[in-house]
Amino acid sequence: MDANQEDLSNPFGMDEDCENCPGLVEPRSQVVHGYGDVGGDFLFVGERPDAGADESGVPFTNGPAGERLLGILRRCGLCGSPVDSTEPELANVYLTNLTRCRHPERPPTDEEITNCEPFLNAEIRMINPEILVPVGERALEWLVEDYTTTDPDDVSLPDAHGERLRGRGFELVPMVDPATMTDEQADDFVHDFSALMATDYRQTKGRRSR
Template sequence: MDANQESMSNPFGMDEACQNCDALCATRETVVHGYGDVGAEFLFLGPAPSEGADASGIPFTGERERELLDILTAVDMCEDPDADEPALPNAFLTYVTRCRHPDREATEEEVVNCEPYLNSEIRMINPEILVPVGQRPLEELAFEYTTERAEDLDVTERHATTIRGRGFEIIPMMAPVEQTDEERTAFLDHFSETLGRDYRQTKGRRGR
């Protein structure tokens, strides 16, 4: 599976007609795979597509999700948050599960069905920092990439901190729509301090 950076959307050519989950196939409009810079040092992981992302095919473009793009703009990782296809230098956006159900969260079986997509994206991109956006993404990364138990990690408590993982650092983020001004400032301060360690010069924006 090779990257195609000619496209920001689904650059690894993952199955856009996936039929692994019958219930989600019946409700989704789009299989929303990852989007962004394949040379990114920073991978942002949400739980599942919103209505807006399901329609556009681009992660975090729904009305309740798009505030993440404002945060990325504040740290120079998004050049135009209002664009239909925003440029994301040094950032890659993706989801735990790739299809939307309008009435419920994904089941454990559906999460397991999507794990190969996520693990492939992480392996191909090989980022330095994983940013789980919300509780479910934090639990998913904890199981696979840290020595901590998922049930011991609370995104509210770990928001704007760094967890040392197995080959990665993890910086949990509460869903932006749920953050207070103080919590957003805390994340931006911590994330900016992380950026100060010259991640921009090591790998971001390079071709593959």
């Protein structure tokens, strides 16, 4: 699977007519695949598209939660667009979700997350990021289970917000869901993530040339 380096939206050309989850096909507006820099060191993973992203087709855009997250990325030097942009200019960062479709009345089931795992696994494999940022409790639970040796029961939000967790080839830096994040929590994340970016965070894991 080759990436379209010039296209930030669904750069890996993933199936935009996916029907793997029958319960999500009818209520969704569209399939929302990942968006951003395919050579990024930082990969942010939420649970599912929110209502704004379901409309815009871009994760973490078109609503208050997206504006909060894009504001954090701007402060960290990873976003060059206004926080209300639905096609943000991102550098060194990629945004995606565990699941690609939204049901307006319920969160995704475990089966639906499992159905979407090949999309996420392909993005992680192709991007080969240094830092995974689980956004929200559900994403944290799944990524800790899949990419660390830590028991998911031993780590939770908000306690782990902005903390560095050693993974298998990655570090995880959990983030509180921006939909419920306070100004203080946003400031704390910017402080902690900026400090991480100032370190030699890259792992010796045979990264591909950029």
